Amino acid sequence: MSSTHTHSKKSQSLTKNQRIVLDLLQNSGEPLKAYFILDSLKKEGLNSPLQVYRALDKLVELGKIHKIESINSFIICNNSNCASNTAFTICERCGKVKEIKNKYLTDGVCDLVKDNQLEITRYNLEFYVLCKSCKIN
Amino acid sequence: MSSTHTHSKKSQSLTKNQRIVLDLLQNSGEPLKAYFILDSLKKEGLNSPLQVYRALDKLVELGKIHKIESINSFIICNNSNCASNTAFTICERCGKVKEIKNKYLTDGVCDLVKDNQLEITRYNLEFYVLCKSCKIN
DNA sequence: CTCTAAGTGTTATATTATTACATATGTAAT
DNA sequence: ATTACATATGTAATAATATAACACTTAGAG
Numbered sequence: 380m381s382s383t384h385t386h387s388k389k390s391q392s393l394t395k396n397q398r399i400v401l402d403l404l405q406n407s408g409e410p411l412k413a414y415f416i417l418d419s420l421k422k423e424g425l426n427s428p429l430q431v432y433r434a435l436d437k438l439v440e441l442g443k444i445h446k447i448e449s450i451n452s453f454i455i456c457n458n459s460n461c462a463s464n465t466a467f468t469i470c471e472r473c474g475k476v477k478e479i480k481n482k483y484l485t486d487g488v489c490d491l492v493k494d495n496q497l498e499i500t501r502y503n504l505e506f507y508v509l510c511k512s513c514k515i516n
Numbered sequence: 517m518s519s520t521h522t523h524s525k526k527s528q529s530l531t532k533n534q535r536i537v538l539d540l541l542q543n544s545g546e547p548l549k550a551y552f553i554l555d556s557l558k559k560e561g562l563n564s565p566l567q568v569y570r571a572l573d574k575l576v577e578l579g580k581i582h583k584i585e586s587i588n589s590f591i592i593c594n595n596s597n598c599a600s601n602t603a604f605t606i607c608e609r610c611g612k613v614k615e616i617k618n619k620y621l622t623d624g625v626c627d628l629v630k631d632n633q634l635e636i637t638r639y640n641l642e643f644y645v646l647c648k649s650c651k652i653n
Numbered sequence: 654c655t656c657t658a659a660g661t662g663t664t665a666t667a668t669t670a671t672t673a674c675a676t677a678t679g680t681a682a683t
Numbered sequence: 684a685t686t687a688c689a690t691a692t693g694t695a696a697t698a699a700t701a702t703a704a705c706a707c708t709t710a711g712a713g
Contacts, residue, residue, distance in 0.1 A: 565700080
């Protein structure tokens with residue numbers, strides 16, 4: 380680790396396809412589906428599903444995005460260090476998804492898990508809710 | 517609600533397709549995929565994916581089975597009253613799935629959720645683990 | 654008995670994801 | 684610079700998962 384400036388490599392090492400997929404998810408902020416991403420990025424040169432899925436896989440692996448399993452969608456990670464652990468609320472009425480940032484909740488889950496002698500490598504928590512605006516209407 | 521004996525209807529009201537799909541999942545105990553169920557029940561008269569999916573949907577709705585989202589599979593519910601809440605461990609090496617029956621864990625999650633002012637209608641928790649037999653080998 | 658909700662059977666099609674293979678690129682060691 | 688290697692790319696084909704549409708049937712309530 381005798382590097383003075385090579386840190387940029389690790390943070391900058393996204394390829395073109397990975398970059399444009401990440402940017403789209405970043406700008407959207409919402410969960411997006413693979414084929415929607417494909418359509419959106421046709422003009423950027425993405426031609427096949429595989430190109431999208433490969434980029435998505437890599438970004439998931441890097442912890443930069445998450446897959447929301449129950450809706451087959453991908454969303455930008457807005458926690459700094461959640462690794463591959465995920466926790467979401469999903470509105471049952473409008474479908475809106477929010478990543479749960481509440482440290483106490485996610486820590487609490489970890490504690491619960493430890494107390495119950497489960498050795499977890501990662502987890503995915505999907506909480507179905509009625510969101511605020513849907514509750515009103 | 518002026519019924520004296522109509523309760524039998526509710527507990528017995530599975531149709532033939534729902535029944536054979538439930539039985540298969542019951543006997544298996546493992547998570548099964550829709551198209552595997554279809555293949556397995558061809559001889560019982562199931563001919564199309566839709567017949568399987570309709571039965572599965574209904575059984576999920578009744579709380580008799582659960583869908584494990586991240587592996588697109590369905591498994592018999594072995595809790596008596598988990599409603600549509602689910603909690604599973606999934607072995608990352610061998611794929612084995614177990615429903616978490618630990619009341620303290622699931623109650624704990626509920627408490628955490630309440631403490632954090634989330635109104636949850638249901639949840640799906642997927643914990644990825646290395647199961648005992650895989651840990652040894 | 655009739656009405657209605659729920660389920661059935663079937664065909665077609667939509668959506669989501671992977672396999673296979675040939676080529677290209679970035680990085681590190683020589 | 685050149686090789687070697689791991690990783691990524693491009694493309695076509697296909698697999699796996701799930702739903703739409705429609706005509707018909709059945710079970711239970713009144």
